[in-house]
Amino acid sequence: MDIKQLQTFLTASKTLSFTQTAQLLDYAQSSITAQIKSLEEELGVVLFERLGKRITLTEEGQRLQQYAQKMLDLNMEMKKAVLNEQTQAILKIGAQESQCVYRLPSVLQQFQKSHPQVKIIFKPVHTTEIAKDLLQSGNLDIAFITDAYKETPMLHRERLIQEQLVFVGAPIDSNEERAVFSLQQLSNETMLLTESGCSYRNQLEVQLQQEGALPIQMIEFASIEAIKQCVMAGLGISFLPKMVVEKELENRCLIELDTSVNLADIFTDIAWHKNKHISLYLADFIEIAMKTYKEL
Numbered sequence: 001m002d003i004k005q006l007q008t009f010l011t012a013s014k015t016l017s018f019t020q021t022a023q024l025l026d027y028a029q030s031s032i033t034a035q036i037k038s039l040e041e042e043l044g045v046v047l048f049e050r051l052g053k054r055i056t057l058t059e060e061g062q063r064l065q066q067y068a069q070k071m072l073d074l075n076m077e078m079k080k081a082v083l084n085e086q087t088q089a090i091l092k093i094g095a096q097e098s099q100c101v102y103r104l105p106s107v108l109q110q111f112q113k114s115h116p117q118v119k120i121i122f123k124p125v126h127t128t129e130i131a132k133d134l135l136q137s138g139n140l141d142i143a144f145i146t147d148a149y150k151e152t153p154m155l156h157r158e159r160l161i162q163e164q165l166v167f168v169g170a171p172i173d174s175n176e177e178r179a180v181f182s183l184q185q186l187s188n189e190t191m192l193l194t195e196s197g198c199s200y201r202n203q204l205e206v207q208l209q210q211e212g213a214l215p216i217q218m219i220e221f222a223s224i225e226a227i228k229q230c231v232m233a234g235l236g237i238s239f240l241p242k243m244v245v246e247k248e249l250e251n252r253c254l255i256e257l258d259t260s261v262n263l264a265d266i267f268t269d270i271a272w273h274k275n276k277h278i279s280l281y282l283a284d285f286i287e288i289a290m291k292t293y294k295e296l
Contacts, residue, residue: 001042003075006068008035009047013065016055089118089281094125094134094143096198097224099268102243103293104144110288115281126197128152135273141282143271144289146241147199148264155271158286160293163266164242165200167257168249170234182260183213190236191215192227203263204239228254241266268293 012021012032022029040047047061057065095104100122108120123140125131128150131143136154146163186208193201208214219236221227224244231238232253248254270289272278278286 001039003072005035005039006071008032009039009061010065010068010072012036012048012055013057013061016057018055089115089279090121091118091282091285092121092123092139092141094123094131094140096126096144096146097124097194098241098244099144099146101224103268103296104289107285107289107292110292111285114284118281126195127199127202130197131155131271135271135276141272141276142285144268145271146266146268148203149267149269152271154274156274156276157269157271158290160268160270160290161296163200163268165239165263165266166242166245167237167239167259167261168231168245168254169237169257170232171252171255183207183211185213186215186261187213189215190217190219192219192221192230192236192238194224194227194240195220195222200239200241200263200266203266207261207263 008021008025008027011024012018015021015024018029018032018036021027022032025032036047043060043064045060046058047064048055049058093104112118112120123134125134125140125143125145128145128147131140131145132152132155134140135143144160145157193204195201217236219230221230224240227238227240228245228248230236232248237257242249242256245254249256270286270293272282272286276282
């Protein structure tokens with residue numbers, strides 16, 4: 001039983017004429033007869049009494065008429081719901097907090113001017129592994145991956161920018177000089193860090209563990225803004241992308257600390273699954289993002 005058969009049955013139940021039904025639905029009369037017969041065979045009942053050239057609904061046909069109308073109404077409702085979902089498109093983006101706060105607002109502003117109907121959802125993506133899993137499962141459409149480069153065969157990636165990471169601390173007395181410190185000397189510091197799992201924090205921790213140079217204390221924050229405020233208050237030092245502290249460095253609320261610590265380069269890439277269908281609005285978003293990052 002399919003929607004076409006039910007539509008044919010309902011039309012015939014109203015016209016009580018296979019000839020007129022064929023004309024209304026633009027089918028051959030033999031097709032109408034075949035559809036009704038197929039429906040009767042599937043249900044195991046007779047739906048129409050054939051009295052010469054006239055037809056009438058049987059009791060079974062009358063009962064089916066009510067349910068067939070409900071099924072057609074539900075089918076129409078389903079189509080409307082699907083069409084509405086398509087017009088209210090959703091773009092699911094993954095990125096680190098630093099990208100969301102300091103880089104993506106200008107991208108989103110430009111995008112929404114062209115696509116005001118697209119709903120945008122952000123999800124946190126701290127590492128390549130998280131981005132890869134979410135893109136492969138379809139929980140993300142696009143991701144900004146800020147991490148040391150790692151192979152991701154199932155993803156298409158475009159390089160956006162190399163990130164500069166810096167150690168920062170509170171300003172010191174102008175007569176006091178802070179020496180260049182090494183990884184070992186970090187053992188004498190309190191480190192204020194982003195949440196566990198953050199790509200650049202992971203790199204720092206690996207280096208610290210390898211050298212056995214764990215800080216006196218490591219305090220974890222959920223917010224980069226909270227880290228900056230606490231560093232400015234003199235509670236410790238931090239390790240952050242330079243883009244998030246540029247204003248504070250310029251205003252001398254924070255100072256960049258010279259260090260001999262060498263970590264792997266961190267890049268921000270834009271990525272999507274290789275088999276992802278690229279809609280027009282997604283293609284526009286990618287183009288706007290790549291252009292904006294190139295201008296940084």
